[in-house]
Amino acid sequence: MITGFFDSGIGGITVLHEAIKLMPRADYIYYADSDNVPYGTRSRDEVASLAVSAVDFIVRQGVDAVVIACNTATSAAIETLRNRYSIPVIGMEPAIKPAVEKNGKRHKRVLVTATPLTLKEEKLKNLIARVDNEHIVDLLPLSGLVKFAEDYCFDDAGVRSYLENALSAIDPSLYSTVVLGCTHFIYFRNLFRQILPNSIDIIDGNSGTVRNLQNIMRQKNLQESGSGFVTYYTSGRLVENSELLDRYDLLHRMLDLQ
Numbered sequence: 001m002i003t004g005f006f007d008s009g010i011g012g013i014t015v016l017h018e019a020i021k022l023m024p025r026a027d028y029i030y031y032a033d034s035d036n037v038p039y040g041t042r043s044r045d046e047v048a049s050l051a052v053s054a055v056d057f058i059v060r061q062g063v064d065a066v067v068i069a070c071n072t073a074t075s076a077a078i079e080t081l082r083n084r085y086s087i088p089v090i091g092m093e094p095a096i097k098p099a100v101e102k103n104g105k106r107h108k109r110v111l112v113t114a115t116p117l118t119l120k121e122e123k124l125k126n127l128i129a130r131v132d133n134e135h136i137v138d139l140l141p142l143s144g145l146v147k148f149a150e151d152y153c154f155d156d157a158g159v160r161s162y163l164e165n166a167l168s169a170i171d172p173s174l175y176s177t178v179v180l181g182c183t184h185f186i187y188f189r190n191l192f193r194q195i196l197p198n199s200i201d202i203i204d205g206n207s208g209t210v211r212n213l214q215n216i217m218r219q220k221n222l223q224e225s226g227s228g229f230v231t232y233y234t235s236g237r238l239v240e241n242s243e244l245l246d247r248y249d250l251l252h253r254m255l256d257l258q
Contacts, residue, residue: 012069040115114181
């Protein structure tokens with residue numbers, strides 16, 4: 001079984017990491033469109049076109065399913081992609097539903113962080129309309145975190161200053177949960193924890209996406225046949241550079257420490 005993962009850059013490795021933990025005997029392809037990152041500040045049509053090109057390439061590699069491990073690309077292109085291919089195409093969804101449900105009787109608010117394009121797309125608006133009956137969801141764009149992640153700047157003073165400044169727009173005492181609605185943001189989970197009060201839960205949609213993938217593959221009687229091997233591509237080019245492969249390994253080790 002081979003599953004393809006697609007993201008604008010390195011954010012989707014956080015989803016791939018979850019998949020490897022849950023399905024260690026499958027094989028994987030990871031496609032980072034690093035030539036065109038970031039997606040979150042592009043137009044919807046641009047992102048949809050880039051996503052189609054990338055997933056066309058992934059499907060030609062003979063994968064059994066594709067995970068669009070990018071909330072922005074999912075928002076802009078998921079229906080187009082599902083109509084285009086006969087194999088399962090699984091998208092990302094910010095974990096707003098579990099955040100609202102988890103809020104329960106705490107009578108506080110939920111903050112959803114994501115890229116500007118994700119936050120303004122109809123897909124997210126429709127999701128909020130379905131699950132946010134109490135109107136407790138607020139939105140905060142954090143596009144700068146994508147650039148920090150792509151530059152492998154995870155814990156320096158500039159990142160902290162950016163995030164502290166962005167979060168200064170909210171009153172933390174009003175919130176029970178912060179949703180990380182971009183896969184790049186997950187690398188900064190520990191920094192969110194340091195800046196926000198301990199009472200705030202910080203959640204994402206990665207585990208739910210991977211469980212959905214596993215269920216779909218089981219329904220199609222696709223077995224985990226492989227060794228957990230990952231083949232990496234950057235904008236259609238096979239990654240063979242040892243320095244870049246070492247960087248990807250570093251990202252996996254970082255995620256293990258969260």
